[in-house]
Amino acid sequence: MTGSLTFSEISILFRRRRTWAMLATISLIPIALATAVDLSSSTIPPGEGPPFLDRVSQNGFFVSFTAMIVATPLFLPLTMSVVAGDTIAGEASIGILRYLLIAPVNRGRLLLVKFAGALAFALAATFTLLISGLIIGAILFPVGSVTLLSGDAISLPAAIFRLLIVAVYVTISLLGLSAVGLFISTLTVIPVGAMAATVVISTVMQILDNLPQVAVIHPYLLSHYWLGFSDLLRNPMSLGSFGSNVIVQLCYIAIFGALSYGRFTTKDILS
């Protein structure tokens, strides 16, 4: 049953020390951020440092939010690349891939299961960040009703609900990259190579996104809407970037999913 294998995949992912080390590091991001703000006596002028950093000391709620902004360009894609680059190449490098395939696992099904594993990690990573941020925010700073970017105040539970949507947004942002990593992973038997190549792609996308000369391709870049989740903190909630991000990520999943399938189902497994 596919259920058995997906369960096995996810349980193996979360039994690896590497996964826990990455999640532990992710949980340190909001802690480091909040501690730094707490220890610095001077008030941060608005507009300096990461967006919303100035609000953190007034409302602990903003720790999670700011941590998302800090981790989205670099650390989350980095850990995602490790997991996605390892999917097929990691199995191939230790030779177990041939035993999975003759068990037998259909190759298309194995790709789906691997993608499900990557999705599970993306969820775990963003929610680790969110929960760690909420906890440290509540410990170090006052927590109360939240003033949105549009100026209205909403209750804390309503604000936390919006934060959950932000976490879903960031999870979705990582899925296109997972598909890219999955594809690269089918090309090699050296997992580190696939991980590094995935990081490179994520970085190049973000560099291109910052070059006004190639503005014409910006809307098609994997990372273009990665930081668009600020719109979720407006009243009424603006879902424009959410929708655009979903479409871009789905396109990347479709294209790189198809490429992975085409490559993996016709490949000689010689490792």
Next chain:
Amino acid sequence: MDHLSHPEYAIFTSGLSKRFGSRNAVDGIDLRVPRGSIFGFLGPNGSGKTTTIRMLLGLANISAGQVSLLGHSVPEQIEGVLPKVGALVEGPAAYPYLSGRDNLMRLDASDRSADPKSRDTRVDVALARVGLTQAQDKKVNAYSLGMKQRLGIANALLQPRELLILDEPTNGLDPQGTREVRNLVRQLASEGITIFISSHLLAEIEQICTHLAIMSQGKIVAQGTVEELSATEIFSLSLVTSDGALAIATLKALGIEATQDGKIISAAIPSDLMKPEELSKLLVEAGVGIQAFTLSAPTLEERFVQLTGEGFQVA
């Protein structure tokens, strides 16, 4: 495409080939592995044994030719037949950070046809069969090569199988382990399972096989039952005498080319030429003083070396 299945054979290939670039790693082989046999697949390193096995199991694409595995055509019907096939391919493999037991649980969970309810029991039985019960909860990175090899064999035994494909199953095992594997193979064969066992060491499998195929540089150079392959047309003569020149002349008169090395005369004698006692009588009558006279059939190992060539050059 020939869609004939060959249910009387566990493995049937015709013209099976694998090209890597311009090189034919496997070059048009016709394997005939009868059901119920213990089939030894012999050949030096690099002769194409593992590549053949990869094609049989659908891991590598077939460049040309056809494969029928337990009557199912490969690769079209591979998923239907693989649950009936256990295999050890190019050494064992396992997740180093999982225990031996958890590795088997993982591989069993991958097989859709495996019943999750009996998984625990089947894993227990497979572990016991290869003697890993004590070590089942140790992480595999603490396993010795021999233990990993046993784990690989346990994986091949997770389900009731009709065919076992074992690629170099005694690699890394000590003599004791090698004997255990041999006994296990005999026992499994007695349960009616066809065993296809590849090796580069004839001595390891000669004693258990009923059939053999010998591969060299991508081609099968001999195939048949062990008796058929042991039967020979050429005997080798070894004669010890001090009348060397006379012996050579006498043999030459019979049409036999002999060579001399000190007191030892060697020659290849066609088996239908004459009986040993007639030959020795002829030599004595010619006045050759015989100190020792041996006419022997080559061992299977000598045949193996004759067919595959000697030395360390790998194709």
